[in-house]
Each structure stands twice: as C-alpha cells, then as structure tokens.
Amino acid sequence: MGYLKYLVFRILNAILVLLIVTFIISALFVKVAEESNRSKMYEELMMWERTEGAKIKQSQGLEAFEQAKAAKQASLEEKYELNIPYWQKVYKKALRTLRLDFGTTSMPIFGTNNVSDIIKVAVPRSILLFTTATIIVIILGIFLGVRAARHAGSVFDRGLSIFALLTYSLPMWWTGMMFLLIFAFKLGWFPLSSMFDPQLTGWAHVKDVLWKLALPVFTYVFVVFGGWAWTTRNIMIGTLQEDFIMAAKAKGVPEHKIIYGHALRAAAPPIVTMIIFALLGSLGGAIISELVFNYPGMGRLYWVALQQNETNLLIGLTYFFTVLYLAGVVLADMIYGFLDPRVKVGASAKM
C-alpha cells in the first residue's frame, strides 16, 4: 500500500471522527438550549398575555383571546425552534457547526460577540504558550535523556528517574497554583495574573506578553520535562544495545557521533510521535492551567463560556479543540509513517 493511500485513509478517518464528535456536541447542547428556550418562550408568552392579550380579552372577548394566544404561542415556538423534533434540531446544529457558523454570544468577550472572532483571538495565544513550552521541554528532555542513557545507573540517572516519577504524579494546574504562591505571592518575581495589558502596543506589548508568559511556561516545562527525559532515556538505552551500535563502536566511530548520529536517528520515530502527542495532550491540560494563571487563551475562554452558559461559544471551542486534536493525530500518523515504513505494512497492511 502506498504512502498516499495510507494518508488518505487517515484523513478520512479523522473526518469521520470529527463528524461524530460534532454530532455529540450538538446533541448535548441542543438538549440544554431546549430547556432554556422553553422557559424563555413561556416568559415571553406571559408578557404578551399581560399586555396585548389583556387588551384583546377586554375588547373582543375570551374566545378571540384564546385564538390569538394559540397563534402567538405557535409563532414563538417557531422563533425558539421548539416546533421541530429533537434529532432534526441536532442535525441542523451539527451542519451549521461543520460550516463554522457558530453564531454569537450573549455577552461580548474580547470586544466582540462573534464566536469565530473570539476564537481567532484566543487560539494564537494558547498556541504561543504551549508551543514555546513544548519546544523547551523537547530540547531539555532529549538532551537530559540522552545524557542519562549514556551514564545509566549513575547518580544523575537515578536523580532524573526519581524526578520524573515525582512530576508524573503532579497535576499541572496544582503545580501552577503552588508556583503562583511561591514565585508570585511570596517572592514577587512574577505577576499574579497573566492577563495581558490591553493598552500596550508595539515593543511594550511584546515585553508584557513575555513577562506574563514566563511563569506558565516555567510550570509546564517543570512538570513535563522529567517524564520526557525518562522516556527518551528508556528508548535510547534500548537502541544503544542494538547490534548496529555495537558494530559502529567496533569500527571506532566517535561516541558523540554514535549517540547523536546513529542511536538518536534510530530512536526518532517514537520520539517524534511523542512530540506531537505532547502538544496534543497539552491542549487538555491547558484548560485548567490557563484558568489558574488567568491566562487569556482558549482554556480560560472555555471556562468563561462554561460559567456564563455561552452554549454557542462552548460548541465553537469544543469543535476547535477537536479539529486541532485530529489535525495533530493525522500529522503524527503522517510523520510516523514517513519515518518508519513498517507502520504501513504492519498494523494497517490490510487496509
């Protein structure tokens, strides 16, 4: 099976998942919206009864009032989409979501009501935070992991392993809270809130952003790099025992070249997949970490949407998270299949 065919298959798979998730989100939210819309409709009907309805009752009698009320109710039901069946509504909503038509929020966020515009402001901020952090983690993790693998069993290796096990059990957002307590509250080195200053422009804005990014990035790196280094170490130790490394050593290839030229290249496929899945995994953690740091990205926006019951924004954000995530999955598969041709003939040979 060719690489292209494999790729097309992966993309079709991702699109199928996207359809399913969109359907789930719509089904969930139509249910919520139905309840609030029904109460809104009754409220409006009551208002009508007290004003116009009362007038009709007085001038034209009870029968005319009942007729007018029924007509009013029907028109309101149409307005709030209460007259069409549940699944039809879900279908409509899903279709609109797939077309990126998310609608508007009831309250302006970032100075606009349009959900697409709000997301457009927040996404780059989240990506900035987590890309910066992940790049640092990758560099640190690979470098330290390789070092530990070269000196397996040394004090450095053991220390790294213990550190990795410890940080593996820490929730990132709790570490963030602790770092806020220590570095922002007690020592005052960093700001307590990472909300950007909207008045700044140009160089001052860049400086402000960097200053506010520092603590969240530091937290992310602190929690994640240990596990990274540890996994790299384990993969490298496995690779260093392979025959071709022995052969290279016997040939007299310099150790530096063996490690970074031969071994690391052989260990690249799992590490690259790890990189992509680390980026994807950070999206989930971002929701709470951004909330803790009061960082104005997607995660905090998600929280605000939940709190203010902005269903349209929630749908838009979830859809966006899913698209980003699936794009990552496809990208990982792409790179993995490229680096390691066995993937295509192995698990998915029959496809």
Add this chain to the structure above:
Amino acid sequence: MRWVDVKEGFKEFLEEFKREKTGIAGVILLVILVLVALTAPYTTIPDLPEKWRSSAYWEDNPKNVPPTWYNMFTSQKLVPQEVYYINDLKITHPSDTRTVIEADYNFPDRYILGPQGIIIRGLNVSVGDPMNAPVFDLYLLRPDGKKIPLLKNKPLSAGTISVGRDSTISANVYIWLVNVTEGREITMFEVPLQTILISDMVAPMFAKVEPGMNVTQIIENPEPLWGNYKLVLDINNPAPDKNKIILDNIKVTFLGRSYGTMGTDYLGRDLWAGIIWGSRVSLTIGVLVSVLSTVIGLVYGVTSAYLGGNADEFMMRINEIFASIPSLPILILIGATMGHITLMFIVLLLVIFGWMGIARISRSMALQIKEQTYIEAARALGAGNGRIIFKHILPQLLPYAFAVIALSVPGAVIAEASLSFLGIGDPTAVTWGQILNAAQNQAATTKGYWWWVLPPGLGIAVVGLTFVLIGTALDKILNPRLRRL
C-alpha cells in the same frame, strides 16, 4: 495451570519484588494510604461529607487561618483555638438573682495577635415571666486593669453571643477605644460604619491601649498586650423561680488565629479532616477507573485480535474513534450538561474515555499468542471462542495487566481531581479536587493561603507516586525487555 504452579510462580514473583526497593516503598505507602482512608471516620469527624457543605456546622471555627504547627517556623506566632466547657469555667452565684460566668484566657508572650473572635453558645433559657426576663452584661478584663464593656443589660436569650461577628459588640469596642485614648464618650451613631463592618475589632481588645494613642493606628496595627484576660458574663435573673437558665451545655470558644493540623478554609472548615476524607474518593476512583478500563481494554483487544479479519478491522476503527476524541473538553461538556453527577457517573465517564490504549497494546500482544500451537490444539479439540480467549490468552496477559492498572491510577486520580476542580464533581462527596476548586474560587493563591492549596495537591501526588512506584517495579519484573535497564 495447576494450583502448585500458581503458588510457585507467585512465590518467585514475591522474591523478585522484594528486591525492588521502589516497589517496596510503593507498597508501604499504599498500606498507609489505605489505612488513612479506612479510618477516616474514626480519626477525624464522622459523616464529614454531610457536614462539609453546611456552613453552620463550622461556625465555631476561625476562617482562613493556617495550621498551629506553622508557629514553629515563624516569628509571628498566632494563637491556637481554645474551647471552654462548663468544667473549665468559673461559675459563681454572688446572690440569688445573679450568676457570674468567668473564662480565664491567657494570651501567651511573643504571639502577634489575640483570638479571631469569641463565641458563647449553649445557654439554655426558658422565660416563664416575660416582665422580669433575665438580662446580662458581658465584659472583658484586661491584664492592664482596664475593662471593656462589650454588652450591657442585654436580654438573655437562647442564641449565640459572638464577639467579632456581632456589630453591636464591635461598636462598643470602638466606643471604649475612643474613651480610653481620647477621654471622651461617644454614642453609637458616631462609630464609623466601616469600623463595624470591615475592620477586625477583636485584635484591639488584646492590644496596648493607652491615653493619647491614635484609634485608627490601634485598629490597623495593634500592638499585642500579653497576659491573663478574663471574659465575664454577668447574668441577672430577677425571677429565678420562673425563668430557668441551664448552663450544662455552655461552650465558650476563643477562635484561634491558627487551627488544628491543616488550618481552615473560608467557611472555617477543618481542612485536615477534608483532606483525610478526600483520600477515600481519590483511592476508590483511581483504582476503580484503572481496573475497569484495563479489564475492558484487555478483553476488547484480545477479542479483536482473536477474531481477526473484518471484525478486527471494525473493532479497531471504533477504538480509533474513541482515541481521537479529545477527552477533557468532552468530559467537561458532558459533565456540565448532565447536571446531576454522582461518583459512579464520573467513574463511568473516565472508563469510557480510558480503555483505548490498553486495548491497542493487548491486541498486539494477543496477535503473537494467537499463533502459538496450543491455541490451535485447543481449537482442534473444539474449544469455543470464549473459552480460548478467557482460558488461554487472557491469563498470559494478566501480569502485564497488573502493571498497567498500577500505572494508570495517577492519570485517573488527576482526571477526577481536574473535573472536581472545574466544579464538575459529585457535590455530596469531599474530594481533593473540590477543596482546590474552593481555594481557586476564593483566590487562595493570590492571598497566600498555602495550607489550603498545598495539602490536597500533595495528596494527589502521593497517591500518584505510590502507584507509579508499584507499577514501575511490576513492569521491571514482568516485562523482561526492561529488565536490562
């Protein structure tokens, strides 16, 4: 497999496990955790989850104060909580109509502030003669000989007298402060509103107050006056035959500026009790979720591998679909829209989104086992699919399953804590995530309430570490490939 083989294998495994220092450490931690979780009702407060949400239950506790042991590490010492019951109080009857209740309170040297407040409750009064209802005076005698009149000629009722939360008492303290420092008498109406509502009016009662000092200065920056204080409740009951006052349940509490083992939160809840109880939920959810998702993943993966062909393709597509769904946003959405959430529902959600990885790995393992001759022999002898899967393939994956179960506990614990932290948790349970959620809502980090933030997270970390230690040790023994490391 014969029983003897199982016993031998287990013995061998134990021997090897004993050599893994990290594994032993993990098991010790696990035993401690289980003991703590099981004994929570006896070591702390029984039925805590029911009491946790009622703010009335915690009224006798100070709010937002650090643990008492923190005093050992700081020069700014904070007084602990002190409670007086009937036997700790001095009760005298100077005449038939009068009852005087005295509480001796020592404000120890080198402490920076007095108590956060004083609460008197448990006075049982039944008035039979409303014309001659009992009245009382409440005052505080200070070591410098000054007397602060807190309440004068108040009708005695069965309620609570609360110094520090009662605005009349706060106003009276202010009037007394002005009287001592400036020598003039002011009325209730001259007391600034902000003083009554916002300022801490208990600290000045235990501070140096001399003529000529500035009142605002004393309120804002009270200088401690150490020594023995005496709180006096002087009850005058003109008709002792008709009005009954029973003091058996009386309880006088000098609220601390520090409290217990872990301090208190914004409602005065004992955080230590909450954290101990939180371990129950954390352990239960962690173990339940990881066991269930491992079992489901194993069976799913093995079945998929064994059936092969189209069935395998179909099952793996479903697996991929689940694996490609970003779980946390979807979990939050489902949690937020479903409304009523129980712990079992959270377990269910976490299992639904947690079995995919294990299914994948066990499938690839089962694919190898499937090709072995004894499976073919079993099939030739007429064994059914179910029998081959459950009797011949699954048992071989069991050792691997134990390591996976242990290693996936931290993820489940963190996932539950994350959901609770976002406010999507079982409201009837006390969990670490919910404690942290309250801390976040009350901006505990930006106010420096470390005792509220640090312990729940440490709890999560300890549970995680326990299972990671056990899991990696198991992995090393049971996965021969890693034994070389």
